[in-house]
Amino acid sequence: MDEFVTLIYDGKEIQLPMVTGSEGEKAIDISRLRAETGFITLDPGYANTGSCLSGITFMDGEKGILRYRGIPVEQLATKSSFKETAYLLINGRLPNRDELTRFSVMLNDNSLVHTDLKGFYQNFPRASHPMGILSSMVNALKSFYPELDTLEEEINITMTRLLAKVRTMAAMSYKISRGHEIVLPRPELTYCENFLNMMFDTPVTPYEIKREVVNALRVFWILHADHEQNCSTSSVRMVGSARVNLYAAISSGIAALWGPLHGGANQAVIEMLTKIQEEGGDCAKIVQRAKDRNDPFRLMGFGHRVYKTYDPRAKIMKKMCDELLESMQITDPLLDTARELEEIALKDPYFIDHHLYPNIDFYSGIVLRAIGIPTNMFTVMFALGRLPGWIAQWKESTDDPKWKISRPRQIYTGNQEYDYVPLHAR
Ligand code: CMC
Numbered sequence: 001m002d003e004f005v006t007l008i009y010d011g012k013e014i015q016l017p018m019v020t021g022s023e024g025e026k027a028i029d030i031s032r033l034r035a036e037t038g039f040i041t042l043d044p045g046y047a048n049t050g051s052c053l054s055g056i057t058f059m060d061g062e063k064g065i066l067r068y069r070g071i072p073v074e075q076l077a078t079k080s081s082f083k084e085t086a087y088l089l090i091n092g093r094l095p096n097r098d099e100l101t102r103f104s105v106m107l108n109d110n111s112l113v114h115t116d117l118k119g120f121y122q123n124f125p126r127a128s129h130p131m132g133i134l135s136s137m138v139n140a141l142k143s144f145y146p147e148l149d150t151l152e153e154e155i156n157i158t159m160t161r162l163l164a165k166v167r168t169m170a171a172m173s174y175k176i177s178r179g180h181e182i183v184l185p186r187p188e189l190t191y192c193e194n195f196l197n198m199m200f201d202t203p204v205t206p207y208e209i210k211r212e213v214v215n216a217l218r219v220f221w222i223l224h225a226d227h228e229q230n231c232s233t234s235s236v237r238m239v240g241s242a243r244v245n246l247y248a249a250i251s252s253g254i255a256a257l258w259g260p261l262h263g264g265a266n267q268a269v270i271e272m273l274t275k276i277q278e279e280g281g282d283c284a285k286i287v288q289r290a291k292d293r294n295d296p297f298r299l300m301g302f303g304h305r306v307y308k309t310y311d312p313r314a315k316i317m318k319k320m321c322d323e324l325l326e327s328m329q330i331t332d333p334l335l336d337t338a339r340e341l342e343e344i345a346l347k348d349p350y351f352i353d354h355h356l357y358p359n360i361d362f363y364s365g366i367v368l369r370a371i372g373i374p375t376n377m378f379t380v381m382f383a384l385g386r387l388p389g390w391i392a393q394w395k396e397s398t399d400d401p402k403w404k405i406s407r408p409r410q411i412y413t414g415n416q417e418y419d420y421v422p423l424h425a426r
Pocket of ligand 1: 045227230260261262263265290291297298299300301302303304305306354356359360361
């Protein structure tokens, strides 16, 4: 039965339809509000605005739930491969054996990149951030791979190319930044093994693929694979809504992810922990600073727009971090600082009252350090993990029969009309 809410304004009653999601989430459909009342809604940061109907990822911020296509992320992190999770997100269901093999073959077939791309990399200034490079290079891919015959072919091949090539391009940028020979992908390696090998293999020291390192990367990427309508995903959808090509839409997602309040937080956490150590290790002082309203500083790796009890990804990441460091027999002093900081913050009334808990980025940097990823590549690692989610969300939005170009409105607060004054009279 259709449900409505009634808006009463100025003696008039307006019926607005209610929408209920498959997990009971409720929304008021205000799409006719302006036509019927002249009003728009105002919601800075879209904190209470649903921009779409989506069947990809379910999050419950109060209960700390995250599911991809209905499957709890905890199960995927334990049992699935990153490739299988990517297939699940993009196609809406788990693949059977044949489908997974075909998907693997397609990824392998598309994993090489055009050699001319190498020249592009070499012309970026030395100090360029890898996220800026990645965003530009993904956008440039469109020039290297012109349109295919049918739209369906175009979409399928482009999605596969992105998943296969962006991983190669990320490893390639690292190798070039170090002045090392590029290592090509090898078809006999898994998706995660291949990336590690392309990053760390050298003609002098062949890379030894360690089970625990591959596992850490697998879990890291699965935990990052999608997170419904966050800032970068909304950017992909918004840019994509103009019917731009997929490369350009993903490039916009990479640019949004770069920000320290979003994916850039994993790098910012390590920089914060390092600074605490360099300044004598006083965690209480940094917590005090984060609470100071006159100081813009925030505790990096804490807080989340949706999670208000705990971030389920952070729970898995923290456990995996402990296990990885133990099995690799690594002692990282930053981990001790992170633990102390977490303990102090979690007992602090400000953090309790504001529902601020460690998010996925609090421990992910320590995991990435342990597997040898340089700090300025951390957000690139997040981007590689988020690719399947961005692709799935882009595909869902372009397939939507009710698709509309994204075009929010505003409440104008500037000057009212006044006349132009010529320069000589000002
Ligand atoms: N340290 C100190 N205070 C904080 C923090 C923090 N990390 N996060 C939020 N607050 C305070 C904020 O000052 C505000 O206080 P008040 O209401 O007294 O003015 C209140 O909590 C609400 O903050 P908000 O900025 O309105 O919340 P938001 O939902 O807009 O922001 C956030 C969410 C993640 C941007 C924010 O918590 C933050 O800046 N965290 C640090 C950066 C970070 O770790 N980002 C990674 C997010 S998870 C990875 C991803 O998926 O992107």
